[in-house]
Amino acid sequence: MSINLIPSAADRRLLDESRRTRAMGWIMAIMLFLTVLAGALGLGTRSAANLLDRQLAGRLTVQIVEPVERTRDTQAAATVAVLRGLPDVSKATLVDRAELASLLRPWLGADGADPDLPIPAMIDVDLGAGSDAAVARVTAAVQAVAPAARVDRHETWMSPVSNFMTMVTALATALVLLMAAATAAVVILAARAGLETHRDTIQVLHMLGSTDVQVARLFQRRIALDTLLGGILGTMLACGLIGLIGLQLGTLGSDLLSGLTLGVRDWLLLALLPVAFALLATFAARIAVLGVLRKIL
Numbered sequence: 636m637s638i639n640l641i642p643s644a645a646d647r648r649l650l651d652e653s654r655r656t657r658a659m660g661w662i663m664a665i666m667l668f669l670t671v672l673a674g675a676l677g678l679g680t681r682s683a684a685n686l687l688d689r690q691l692a693g694r695l696t697v698q699i700v701e702p703v704e705r706t707r708d709t710q711a712a713a714t715v716a717v718l719r720g721l722p723d724v725s726k727a728t729l730v731d732r733a734e735l736a737s738l739l740r741p742w743l744g745a746d747g748a749d750p751d752l753p754i755p756a757m758i759d760v761d762l763g764a765g766s767d768a769a770v771a772r773v774t775a776a777v778q779a780v781a782p783a784a785r786v787d788r789h790e791t792w793m794s795p796v797s798n799f800m801t802m803v804t805a806l807a808t809a810l811v812l813l814m815a816a817a818t819a820a821v822v823i824l825a826a827r828a829g830l831e832t833h834r835d836t837i838q839v840l841h842m843l844g845s846t847d848v849q850v851a852r853l854f855q856r857r858i859a860l861d862t863l864l865g866g867i868l869g870t871m872l873a874c875g876l877i878g879l880i881g882l883q884l885g886t887l888g889s890d891l892l893s894g895l896t897l898g899v900r901d902w903l904l905l906a907l908l909p910v911a912f913a914l915l916a917t918f919a920a921r922i923a924v925l926g927v928l929r930k931i932l
Contacts, residue, residue, distance in 0.1 A: 659862070661865060663912070666869065668872055669873075670815070670869075676803065682898065696760070698758075725763045727760050728759045730757040818862075826927075827927055
């Protein structure tokens with residue numbers, strides 16, 4: 636007699652005897668909820684890190700540090716002219732003093748607008764290619780006309796932020812893998828508990844001609860269904876929360892935080908997580924059930 640002749644109701648009761656004792660679906664909903672949140676954190680942080688790298692690559696700030704205003708203005712004008720003539724430079728803009736005073740106001744108050752305050756002249760520079768050789772050539776050209784000038788590479792002083800984002804992405808990836816391992820462990824425990832609970836029933840099925848593989852398929856179908864349904868529920872809840880957080884970040888007006896966005900590919904990856912976890916649960920259940928059946932029967 637083939638195992639396929641067992642009624643579907645019996646199939647549904649093979650792991651749990653009543654709906655009140657079925658916890659697998661809810662456990663998987665919680666697991667996928669946390670996994671999707673961790674995955675969204677990693678994908679969003681990676682997106683923000685890539686945006687930051689694109690914005691900072693090849694960007695320099697030249698400071699003309701000269702206490703005498705007339706000399707400072709002369710050197711700043713000469714530096715801008717030299718920069719605009721370099722093939723490595725795509726754009727060079729002298730920052731207006733009023734704008735600098737506005738940026739300094741939170742620290743200096745009204746004194747930031749004092750014309751006697753020796754504020755360095757600032758020049759924003761965009762390079763066509765942000766290579767080390769290009770930066771070295773620009774630095775040499777600037778210091779030739781303004782010996783006291785300082786050339787700051789944005790990529791250098793923002794590297795701690797970039798490193799932190801890389802660490803967060805790696806941590807989120809580790810959390811996703813950890814949740815996958817925990818899911819496999821839960822499935823193995825549930826499958827072994829089901830086998831122990833229904834040992835007598837499984838022995839009867841074997842006497843009727845059922846094979847280990849046929850019995851394992853019953854557990855696979857049940858566990859895969861619970862994992863998929865619970866995973867879809869958890870994923871939907873997590874995606875709703877992610878969307879709400881995204882709306883809140885959009886209202887903050889921060890360029891860096893606005894980069895924490897998910898693209899179409901990111902949403903697709905998150906939507907595929909329930910399917911991936913269902914496949915993982917199916918494989919884990921099959922391995923666990925077949926391993927136990929070989930030992931006890």
